Amino acid sequence: MDTTALRGAYEKFFEVAAAPDLGEAADGGWNADQVLAHVLSVDAMTTAVALGVVAGVRPSFDNRVCLDTANLDRIIAGHSGRAELIAHVRAQADTLCDVAGRLGEDAAAVLVPALLMSGDVLLLDQPVPLAGLVDGLAENHVPVHTRQLADLRGGGTTGHQEG
Template identity: 45%
Template structure:
């Protein structure tokens, strides 16, 4: 069984950071070459959808893969922003996606399913971070430990409440192996 409490918490913190950016009273401007708040949220929507897809495939006994390259594609990110209708729609989409992803916790997946090796390819800022099979549970742990907290800090940095760099953790998207 997998306890999704930490997963719920990191998504909650991300959504709180998005609200902080929206309530900051000034339009947050990213550093040159960095993403704005909507782009960060759309990226996380795409990453979360890929994790849902991988978990669903494992639960269905199908071949699962996880590849974050489409979540880095600026055209796709823009399309998700448009389809969601902007920041409010992105936040609602993320809230619902987090609920779905957390639905794979508890007894929904057995330990054997959580240990299923998932061929995984992760890139960040054009650098290959991982290209190997990892247990499905490590995809969840990567979201909890690195990906979502990194983007939460990135959002907060946009309005001066983060580390001031506007950059996510250099290992964003990394999976603990």
């Protein structure tokens, strides 16, 4: 798979994530650390699904654990601060891009049962090609969370959840 677009989306994400003035969401939504933890969780799950496909397993993708605040808090607590959390997200994004970049056409075409939520809203409940999961990160997921982080600058206006 070509991961050029995904790597580009992550670079923009990390530029925004490094801003020193990321505050709390005025609407009670996710703060910057929660967004970072969510992206880390989604990337780890996507990597696991891709590796499962390569191993011959037929994994599924269910992002509900990636939205769970207890899971996000656990991820955040495992880091000494935002800089360490960003470094971990960057490393996980690199791992995902490396794994996806090694997928052959057959593996990329494998249908993966997918359940995608955004908050309490069901976005998708059907099989999608593994390539569709990866490409969806570049086309939608990472840019949405980049905007979400940008909205948190200087105290922020929105920290709404996104899947």
